[in-house]
Amino acid sequence: MDELIDILNPDGTPTGKTALKSEAHKHGWFHATVHIWLFTSNRKILLQKRALTKKVFPGLWDISVAGHIGAGESILSSAKREVFEEIGLVLEEKELIKIGTRIHQVKHANGIQDNEHHHVFIAELKVPVSELTIQKEEVEAIKLFDLEVLKSTEKLENVLLSKFHPYYCMVYDKIITNEKK
Template sequence: MDELIDILTPEGKLTGKTALKSEAHKNGWFHATVHIWLFTLDKKILLQKRAITKKVFPGLWDISVAGHVGAGETILTSAKREILEEIGLELDEKDLLKIGTRIHQVKHKNGIKDNEHHHVFITELKVPISTLTIQKEEVDAVKLFDLDILKNTEKFENVLLARFHDYYCSIYDKIYTEIARKHSNLK
């Protein structure tokens, strides 16, 4: 879906300009996205299988939920909207723990230039995945994997991308720390 997004400076500041997502990808303009990683307290990570019709990484098991921040939209509003759209889960802002922002610059073979500021969140998945409603245009399936998959991407074909191994390891560390914190609070 081609949506209107805010154009950012390479440092992540608003320029005051907007463009269609397709224009930003064609011209390599920086823009904001959200990544939301959902985990369970028994050390599982929810991954989504990207729809085969996606222009980038089709059919890949990827981030639980991800998407572009709409023009004029706040980061948290975007994160909540993407979660609701892609997997049918409604969360409160307090459920989302922001763990950082990462600059991502990739030129794809199809001509798309992804210059993005990823706003990265983690949150506990508290419902069975059978209750999730996936958005067929974006997502082919969702599945729980052992959390360790984030550190062992090279062992699995079509699950995450080995070239982003450091990113996945940082996600693993943040989730593992959050799980330990939640377990200590339960005692």
């Protein structure tokens, strides 16, 4: 779905301009996204299998929920909206724990240029996966994996991308640190 998003400077500050997501990806303009990693109390991580119709990484088991922040939308509102849209889960703002912002720059073979500021959150998944409802346009399936999959160097077929291993390890560390609180 093409949506209107705010365009950012490379340092993440707003330019005051908006554009369609497709235009931002075509021209490599910086913009903001949210990543929400959902974990369980028994050390599982929810991953989603990206819909096969996705232009980037179709069919990949990836982040629990991710999406673009709409023009004028707050980061937390976007995170809550994306979680509800993609998997039907209602989260309160206090349940979302921000663990960082990362700059992501990748040029894909299909011409899409991702220049994004990912606002990364973790949250505990407190309901069974069977109670979640996936958005078929975005998500092929959802499944719980052992949390260790985030830091494993053993590559599972079509599960996460090895080039982002340091990012996954950071998420793992933040989840473990959060458990100890």
